[in-house]
Amino acid sequence: MNTSFKYIIGVMSGTSLDGIDIAYVKINNNYKFEIITATTVAYNKEWKTALKEGFHLSGEKLTKLDADYGIFLGEKIQTFIEKNKITNIDFIASHGHTIYHNPAKNYTLQIGNGPYITSITGIKTICDFRSQDIALGGQGAPLVPIGDMLLFSEYNYCLNLGGFSNISMQANNQRIAYDICPVNIVLNHYVTPLNIEYDDKGIIASTGVIQSKLLDELNNLPFYNETKPKSLGYEFIVETIFPLINKYNLEIKDILRTFVEHVAIQIARKVESNSSKTILVAGGGAYNLFLIERIQSYTKTKLIIPNNTLINYKEALVFALLGFLKDEDQNNCLKSVTGASKNHSSGIIFTPY
Known part of the structure; x- marks a missing residue:
């Protein structure tokens, strides 16, 4: 070779x-x-x-x-x-x-x-x-899991906290992965009136109060009970998430607090709670310390936050790998992840x- x-x-x-x-x-x-x-x-x-x-x-x-x-x-x-x-x-x-x-x-x-x-x-x-x-x-998504499998196999789970959250893992000798829920695309949207781009470290969210009715509605959205493979797009945000949140007419800090809890709950539901297992976390959401704290509160599986270079550039790295595999005429999309008719x-x- x-x-x-x-x-x-x-x-x-x-x-x-x-x-x-x-x-x-x-x-x-x-x-x-x-x-x-x-x-x-x-x-x-x-x-x-x-x-x-x-x-x-x-x-x-x-x-x-x-x-x-x-x-x-x-x-x-x-x-x-x-x-x-x-x-x-x-x-x-x-x-x-x-x-x-x-x-x-x-x-x-x-x-x-x-x-x-x-x-x-x-x-x-x-x-x-x-x-x-x-x-x-x-x-057509997620595509990063082949990188998780080939580059980061020492972790039990690989979690990305970007515009959307997605997760990948080995199960029954194959890689499975799917989108979990929106994250930064929603959180960033609701801080726009504050003339900031994001809630640094989740500080604003940490001051809010969970709105239980909104939280229940978010957690009961049909997407979360759909079978895998599944993926999310901006359409889901515009057609489902924004209208649901907006009908409550809440303060920004309460929207953020409630949505962070929603994200933490949905992610924790997808991982085994086992202190001997690890989750590699990447994406901008890894810097949201309050979000990380809330996810960790729901699972014993340890969240591993890598160095800043890997947090920031893991996806760019993996798309370089996808290009590498394409250039070598090797499979870079896994049917076990995307539901396609074959690896390709x-x-x-x-x-x-």
Whole structure:
């Protein structure tokens, strides 16, 4: 087996709109890896608004946003390459930014894809990792669990706390994974009137009071009783979560407190309570100390918070791995995770002219 490393730039933009995560990593066929350098490019107000409103755009305007965002990604990646004086790059693996995700109706859309990135950087780009899985009857998500399986097998569970929470684990000699519930995409939305982007460490939430009726309604939403595989998109937030919360006309701190408790309960329901087992936590929610405290209060299984680099760039790392597997013509989507008809190697490769 060839154990030489490939050098990859992994690019991720999550639904919580924190920014673009760009990670320069090396990976080999033994799945040894290193995050060599990484950065997050924060969205300015205009880009944050444009991506948030992409869900409501006409076809023509969304097509233009796709092109503009692809150019934007290409420029930011090129700046990253030049700033870090990177000369050895096998390819770029870009997730893009999800606008629509509705596998039940057979569609998903991640904008900002490869031709624009390739034309600006002159580097082979692999992208569109979700569409093929949906075409094969899968959810197109979550995709990170193959990285959990290959890179972080020492943990019993891998939990991501991003715009949505998702979890993966080994069961019956196969990897299973699914989205659990929304997290930062909701919490961040409700602090917007306070002119802040997020509730730092969960301090505001910790001062609120749990609203039991809202909590009960949230915990009894039908999605939480649906069978796996299952995944969530922004549609669920707009059509279900926001209207449910808004009808109560609550103070911001009480909304945050109640929703944090909801998230903690839903996550704890998905893990065994066993002091000998561990959960690796990544994503921006790992910095929400109050949320971590509430999750831990419901389970004996120990939550492991890794170093900041891994918290921030685990998803960018894993999309680099998805690109690595695609480039090697190996499976990077697991039917046991997504519900697709077969394991497969997903993604589209664009090469420079």
